[in-house]
Amino acid sequence: MEGSASWVRSLMSMELVSGPVPAVAYALGAAGLVLLIVWQALRDDRRLLFGQAMAAVGGGALGLLTAWLISDGIMVFGVSLGWPVIFTAAAGCATVGFAIATAVRAHRLRRVIAVLMVPVLLVCTGLRIDAIYGEYQTLGALFNYSPYRSVDSAGLKDASISVAQWRKLAEDGELPSMPDHGTTYSQHIDNSHSGFRARDALVWMPPAALSETPPRLPVLILLAGQPGSPGRAMSASGIATLLDDYAAAHDGLAPIVVSPDQNGADTINSLCADTTKHGKAETYLTRDVPDWIRAHLPASANTKDWAIGGFSQGGTCSTQLAPRHPDLFGTMIAVDGEIAPTDGGVDHLVASYFGGDRAKYEEQVPVNAIAAHAPSDQAAVLAAGENDTASVANVRTIGKAAREAGMDTVTLEVPGTGHDWHAVNATLQAALPWWCARIGLGATHKTWSDYTRLKVIR
Numbered sequence: 001m002e003g004s005a006s007w008v009r010s011l012m013s014m015e016l017v018s019g020p021v022p023a024v025a026y027a028l029g030a031a032g033l034v035l036l037i038v039w040q041a042l043r044d045d046r047r048l049l050f051g052q053a054m055a056a057v058g059g060g061a062l063g064l065l066t067a068w069l070i071s072d073g074i075m076v077f078g079v080s081l082g083w084p085v086i087f088t089a090a091a092g093c094a095t096v097g098f099a100i101a102t103a104v105r106a107h108r109l110r111r112v113i114a115v116l117m118v119p120v121l122l123v124c125t126g127l128r129i130d131a132i133y134g135e136y137q138t139l140g141a142l143f144n145y146s147p148y149r150s151v152d153s154a155g156l157k158d159a160s161i162s163v164a165q166w167r168k169l170a171e172d173g174e175l176p177s178m179p180d181h182g183t184t185y186s187q188h189i190d191n192s193h194s195g196f197r198a199r200d201a202l203v204w205m206p207p208a209a210l211s212e213t214p215p216r217l218p219v220l221i222l223l224a225g226q227p228g229s230p231g232r233a234m235s236a237s238g239i240a241t242l243l244d245d246y247a248a249a250h251d252g253l254a255p256i257v258v259s260p261d262q263n264g265a266d267t268i269n270s271l272c273a274d275t276t277k278h279g280k281a282e283t284y285l286t287r288d289v290p291d292w293i294r295a296h297l298p299a300s301a302n303t304k305d306w307a308i309g310g311f312s313q314g315g316t317c318s319t320q321l322a323p324r325h326p327d328l329f330g331t332m333i334a335v336d337g338e339i340a341p342t343d344g345g346v347d348h349l350v351a352s353y354f355g356g357d358r359a360k361y362e363e364q365v366p367v368n369a370i371a372a373h374a375p376s377d378q379a380a381v382l383a384a385g386e387n388d389t390a391s392v393a394n395v396r397t398i399g400k401a402a403r404e405a406g407m408d409t410v411t412l413e414v415p416g417t418g419h420d421w422h423a424v425n426a427t428l429q430a431a432l433p434w435w436c437a438r439i440g441l442g443a444t445h446k447t448w449s450d451y452t453r454l455k456v457i458r
Contacts, residue, residue, distance in 0.1 A: 012140030012147065021139075022127045029124040032117040033095060036102055039110060052101045059097020064090035082387055082418035084132050092125025134421035135228075137235040144229055148186040151203050151296060159216040159298030163253065163441060166208060166215040170251040178211040178252050181244050184234060189260060189292045196270075196284035199261040202230040203297070204240050206247045206254035214298035218255040218305035218439055220333075220432075221289065223314030227266035230259035233314065236421035242428055250442040255307075255432070256297055260289045262317055271341040272317035273364050275353040285317075286325050302330075305439050309333030309381075309431075311424045316341060319366035319382070319398055323373050323405075330439070331379040333431050335424045336391040339398070340365040367401040374405035379438060381410045383427040383454070385417035396457065410434070410448060413455045426453035 014021055040049060067089035071081035096118055103114035136142045161169075169175050185203045209217055224233035234240060239257055247254040262281055263270045270281035290306075293299050300306070308329045310318045315337025322332035341364050343349050354360040362368050370376070380402045384391035392413055399411035410431075417423040430451040433444040448456050 012138060012143070012145045014139045016127060016136050016138060016142070017131050017134055022131065025120065025124050025127055029095070029117070029120050032113060032120060033098070036099070036110065036114060036117070040102070048102070048105045051105055052098050055097035055101030056094045057097075059100075060090045060094030062097075063093025066093075080388065080390065080419065082132070082420075084387070084418065085129050088125060088128050088132065092121060092128075095121045096125075132418075132420060133236075134425070135232060135236050137232075137238075141232050141235050144231055146186045146200065146202070146231055148184050148202065151185040151187045151205075154183070154185060154205070154210075156205070156209070156297065157212055157214055159300075160213050161215050163215050163217070166253065167251065175251060176211040176213050178207040180207065180248075182206045182240060182247060182254065183210060184240060187292075189289055191284055191288050193287040193291070194274075194280035194283035196279045196281055196288070197264050198284060199229060199264065201258060201260040201289070202234045203259075204234065204243065204257040205297070206243060206256065207252035208247070208254070209256060209298050211252070215253070216300045217253070217298055218307070218436070218441055219293060219297075219299045220255045220257045220435075221285070221306070221308045221329075222257055222259040223262050223272075223308070223310030223317050224259070225310070225312030225314050225336075226263055226269050228263075228312075228314070229266065230261050233259045233311070236424070237311070237428060238421075238425045239428055239432075242425075242432055246432060246436070246442070250436075253441055255436065255441070256293075256299060258289065258293055258297075260285060262314065269313060269343045271343065271349075271353060271364065272313075272320055273341065273353070273360075276355050277353045282321065282324075285321060286328055290328060303327060304330035307331035307333060307435055309335075309428075310337075311335045311421060312337065312419065316366070319380075320364050320369055322378060322380075323366070323369040323376065324363070326373055326376060326378055329378065331381070331435055333381045333427070333435070334398075335383045335427050336385060336388055336419050337366075337382075337394060337398070338391075339367075339394045366398050370398070370401045370405045370407070376402075376405045376407050379408040379435070381412070381427065381431040381434070383412035383414060383423060383431075385419055385423035386413050386415045386455075387418035388423075391419060392457070399458070408438070411457050412448070413457045414453060415455055416453075426451075430454055 067086040099114045099117040130136050186200050188200050243254040270278040274280040274282045308318045315334035318332045318334040322329040350361045382395045382399050384395045395411050402409040414423040414426045437444045
């Protein structure tokens with residue numbers, strides 16, 4: 001049984017964005033297309049060549065139109081997919097059209113090769129789109145597979161010292177034993193206050209938290225987009241690697257990261273609010289989750305040491321919840337968030353989520369929430385991928401409101417990225433040490449301009 005479980009874990013950990021899986025898929029796709037094209041050229045069958053060309057053009061045009069409608073026409077996901085994704089979908093449909101036309105008109109071995117090429121080309125297209133987004137880092141992420149054990153089984157100790165005392169132990173060479181790297185756990189979080197039906201959360205614990213005398217550590221609540229899950233938020237953001245590197249340079253110190261489920265399912269958008277449609281998501285995130293953290297993890301009790309961050313819908317949630325709960329969050333880190341909670345038109349949203357009460361909806365709009373709780377001593381890092389122009393505009397608008405409210409605010413654009421997790425990773429690479437320095441966890445000598453993957457905007 002253990003051998004079987006180990007095999008499954010190895011399979012589910014296979015990387016999809018880089019590594020041998022996409023390399024082999026792309027190589028097979030390219031080799032198959034070249035073989036069919038060369039074979040066709042040698043036979044000089046003009047009728048088949050014309051049919052292949054028309055199928056490729058027609059498939060590409062259909063793919064381009066469909067992807068554009070989903071992305072920018074109907075906006076199925078509430079945001080634009082971006083032209084790199086649209087063009088990739090078009091190219092994939094063009095090559096599949098070519099392969100189908102070959103399978104229909106060719107004979108024997110060429111037909112077999114063309115038929116086999118169809119799933120290969122579809123996989124190549126999917127892998128390329130995934131690489132653009134950075135959403136599904138591993139095969140396990142694709143199936144929401146979680147290899148992690150429960151926090152309850154980790155035998156964590158209560159926080160017994162301060163960060164300052166931990167540093168003194170480090171100076172004296174008397175740090176307790178701890179692992180070289182942090183550990184990720186899975187955890188069901190009780191919903192006794194909200195009744196909200198959430199999937200299991202993921203929790204990343206830094207090395208210091210896994211020692212016999214853990215210090216009281218800051219907490220980052222990290223939210224995925226929608227569709228999304230805690231597992232994809234952790235893996236796609238690359239946050240464990242970033243914080244492992246941070247901990248290695250700071251005597252094992254790093255923030256605790258908790259990624260709760262704010263939606264309940266990929267198909268649900270809870271708005272991170274208490275609504276008549278999907279239940280009390282806001283109460284879950286601001287009462288049930290913090291209560292569980294305080295009761296089970298070596299977390300700081302200081303509000304300034306808590307942050308909430310996220311991508312896309314998770315970014316929107318961060319800019320809603322942080323200003324609405326200044327007693328809980330000292331910092332918000334939002335990437336590619338929306339200007340307001342979104343699920344269809346505003347009138348529809350007000351009627352279906354808030355029982356027709358427009359005021360309840362307006363309270364959830366980030367700029368309104370910020371203004372309602374001004375002045376504020378909170379901090380905000382707001383970022384967007386350069387090619388996601390709508391989100392860049394949102395960053396400027398929300399950033400302006402945050403500055404006017406007195407927040408310590410940084411607004412960023414991430415060159416060469418769009419509405420994707422690559423923008424999140426680039427932002428976190430700079431935002432995490434900035435936040436840690438701000439709350440006194442560890443110093444940083446870098447400024448925002450030192451990060452070449454980022455551009456400060458106003």
